[in-house]
Amino acid sequence: MTTDTAVSASRSPEVDVYVDPLCPFAWVTSRWALEVAAQRPVNLTFKLMSLYWLNEGRDLDAGYRAMLDAGRGIGRVAAAVQTDHGPDAFSAFYTAAGTRIHPGKRKDYDAVALEALAEAGLPAALADTAGTDAYDAALRASHEAGMKPVGQDVGTPTIHVDGVAFFGPVLTVVPRGDDAVRIFDGAVALASFPHFFELKRSRTGSPQFT
Numbered sequence: 547m548t549t550d551t552a553v554s555a556s557r558s559p560e561v562d563v564y565v566d567p568l569c570p571f572a573w574v575t576s577r578w579a580l581e582v583a584a585q586r587p588v589n590l591t592f593k594l595m596s597l598y599w600l601n602e603g604r605d606l607d608a609g610y611r612a613m614l615d616a617g618r619g620i621g622r623v624a625a626a627v628q629t630d631h632g633p634d635a636f637s638a639f640y641t642a643a644g645t646r647i648h649p650g651k652r653k654d655y656d657a658v659a660l661e662a663l664a665e666a667g668l669p670a671a672l673a674d675t676a677g678t679d680a681y682d683a684a685l686r687a688s689h690e691a692g693m694k695p696v697g698q699d700v701g702t703p704t705i706h707v708d709g710v711a712f713f714g715p716v717l718t719v720v721p722r723g724d725d726a727v728r729i730f731d732g733a734v735a736l737a738s739f740p741h742f743f744e745l746k747r748s749r750t751g752s753p754q755f756t
Contacts, residue, residue, distance in 0.1 A: 558587040559734075562706040564595040564692030567624055567640060568617040568655075570753040573648045574717045575703035576640070581726040592637045594628050595702055596621050596689040619676030620655040625685035626675040627668060638666035649755040705733075712737035718751045 563579050565572040576592060583590045598614045598621060606614075620643065628636040642662035646652045660673045675681055692704050695711035704713050715733050720726075736742050 558589050559708050560706075561588045561590045562593050562692070563590070564593050564689075564702060564704040564706075565640060565644075566595055566597045566617075566702055567620050567643045567647060568597060568613065569702045570648055570755075571716050571718075572703040573644045573755065574720055574753050575705070575715065576644070577720045578717060578726055578729070579705075581720060581722055582730045585723075585727055586730075591633045592640055593633070593692060594621070594624050594636065594685065594688045595692040595704060596685055597702065599686055599689045600693065600698070600701060616653070617655050620659045621685060622675050622678070622681055623659045623663070623672055625681035625688065626672045627663075627666075628688065629681055629684045630672075631668060635666060635668060639663065639668060642666050648753070707734050707737065710734075710737050716749070718749065718753050720754075 561579060561583075563572075563576055565576055579590055582588060598618050601611075601614060624636065624639060624643070627639045639662050642665040643658050646658045646661065647655075652658050656673070656676060659676060660670060663670055663672055692706070692711075693700075695706070696704055696713050700713035703716070704711065712733070715729065717729075721729050736745065
């Protein structure tokens with residue numbers, strides 16, 4: 547093994563997971579990423595994308611559109627957290643909010659945002675950004691940084707590993723232990739091949755949060 551190869555093999559990869567607080571699939575993938583990070587040195591960062599902006603101008607089911615509209619405020623609060631307090635604060639806020647929204651099945655997003663701010667040790671005043679456009683530009687910029695490399699015809703979760711971006715993997719259960727690392731290695735190997743584009747099968751189950 548050459549010196550360069552040894553350095554490359556020992557270096558912790560940069561893993562950015564783009565999430566929207568409302569997305570159950572992003573939640574499962576984010577918990578999987580944490581499982582990987584618990585077993586292997588990776589520089590894991592959660593970053594914000596927006597289902598609201600992703601679906602801007604699209605003809606959507608009325609129920610889905612109503613969900614996006616209802617969740618716009620908490621997305622704005624998340625953008626304020628990420629912009630003013632950085633990635634660690636965003637990760638703490640996202641985990642606190644996501645735990646309430648997904649395992650907790652909460653839909654009172656304004657209350658969830660306020661509780662998540664408190665749990666993450668962040669100023670309660672950030673909740674006021676839910677009703678303003680003060681952080682919309684920052685939110686859109688973060689969204690575009692996550693989505694532009696993979697194209698606008700995909701959704702969330704989106705992951706970047708050492709600058710290689712891909713949609714997925716879409717999981718309905720959080721892989722644990724060796725499975726988590728094995729799936730990570732497989733996903734990265736496929737995504738790193740420049741001529742690989744898609745691997746898919748019909749989904750037969752809903753996300754599980756245990």
